[in-house]
Amino acid sequence: MSTQAKPAKPLPDLDDPVSAPFWKAAGEGRLSFQRCAKCGYLRWPAAAICPQCWSPDAEWTDVEPTGEVWSFGVYDRAFSGAFEDDVPYVVALVSLDAGPQMISNVVDIDPGDLTVGMRVTAAYEPFGDGAALVKFRPT
């Protein structure tokens, strides 16, 4: 799309004290969310207050890194040069067994073989200093 140098892929901000623990936990191979200390709600994305009860108090809690594909799209076109080398790539909305719904990639599968409802497990892709993106692969 562009003759200029390829832009870098956007990465989560590890200097954000609210969300950094999520990406750091992923770097250690754990899927972890803030569990509200008052009402037990799991926050995704990470937030300073609980969207359910507005309590600021929460404890990072590891959950089962499993879920199912709610739906997915296959990017045949890169809308940013950063993803040019990745097409075709899959973006899915994954409904985690623990509750939250995450936008992510499903990897290690031919896009033509992926189906809605397929069971998936987290696959961690390292970035930065000890952090990782949370992607998924078929279980």
Added chain:
Amino acid sequence: MRLDGSVAVVALGVTEQGKLPGRDGDDIAIEALGYALEEAQLRKEDLDGLITCKAAGTGAGVDTEVGRKAGLNPAFSATLDYGTCNFSLHLAAMAISSGMATTVACLYGTNQKTGKKYAFTRAAGDAGNPGGPYGFLHISGPAALAFRRHQTLFGTTEEQLGHISVASRAWAKMNPQAIFREDFTIDDYLASPYLVQPLRRPDVTMISDGGVALILTSAERAADFPKAPVYLLAGAQQTGLRLYQNDDQLMRPWIGKVAERVYANAGITRDDVDAVFIQDPTSIWILQMLEWYGFCERGEVGPFLESGAIAPGGTLPVNTNGGQLSEAYMWGWLHIVEAVRQLRGEAADRQVDDAKVALYCSTKGFEKAAATVLASEVPA
């Protein structure tokens, strides 16, 4: 919001659509307002309300700036972050109903095609779900997910979806204002490349420059204008602001609440609707809203589309202007213009016979929805 025709659209202003190089969105909006004032036979000093709509990423559309540039000191002014016209219309109706203003201009202008490049490729849904790192870019992304879910649940096919783009083009061919008027068949659709499977290029609007202005006033005053008033019977809104905290967010099931309220408040059923206008950044908006507004049963929009229902000559006139898919990308503003033209009987070759009631439906992305019922007559 029950209005019973107490507020009316009395004038339209529309600029050329397409490429307006060297122009700023505010200047384009003010040009449109000039046409609307001319149609209304008003001076700008007669306006006591101004509602502007931001043109995303361009900096245009802020009331304080537009007022200064247009030399207006209205009693009431406001800026909406995203009008889609419905939200602007509703605010205008509230301002008029409450007595904050009597004669309100709603404006929108953008140079998003030829002006400073707007990042339509920005991450989709980042506020509610970090998608940028995963390449979840552009409106085609969430729209593709929404369509595939519909396919999985109900067996809807890509060809059935294609009938939306084909019907939009067939209507646009009768609209001299439309940018895209070349022939376009279902075979052309199926031969088009994917953007994000299962969505193809014709499922997504092209970007264009342009401006629209509307003037609204109370029903009592509306009779004094040169053009026949088009009355607002009702408006309704519903948000899904919790985004992915909601189940099935990309299906936008909460749009069904807008449908219930807007029909009830207007005192009509969907059978009373003569023409439907659905803001369509992608074809998926039309697919979903035909169901949520009750024009077919849930899950049955595929066969409904395949039957030719929304094409010229079909059972339900939808986006007779060609919509954003074929007319121009004006974030719903030209849909309301077309609704008014249809209800005035000014739609020439594409005129819907005996059009008396129109429904306009829109959303702000996957975050909020709105609808308005308009009519050529105040109900008895």
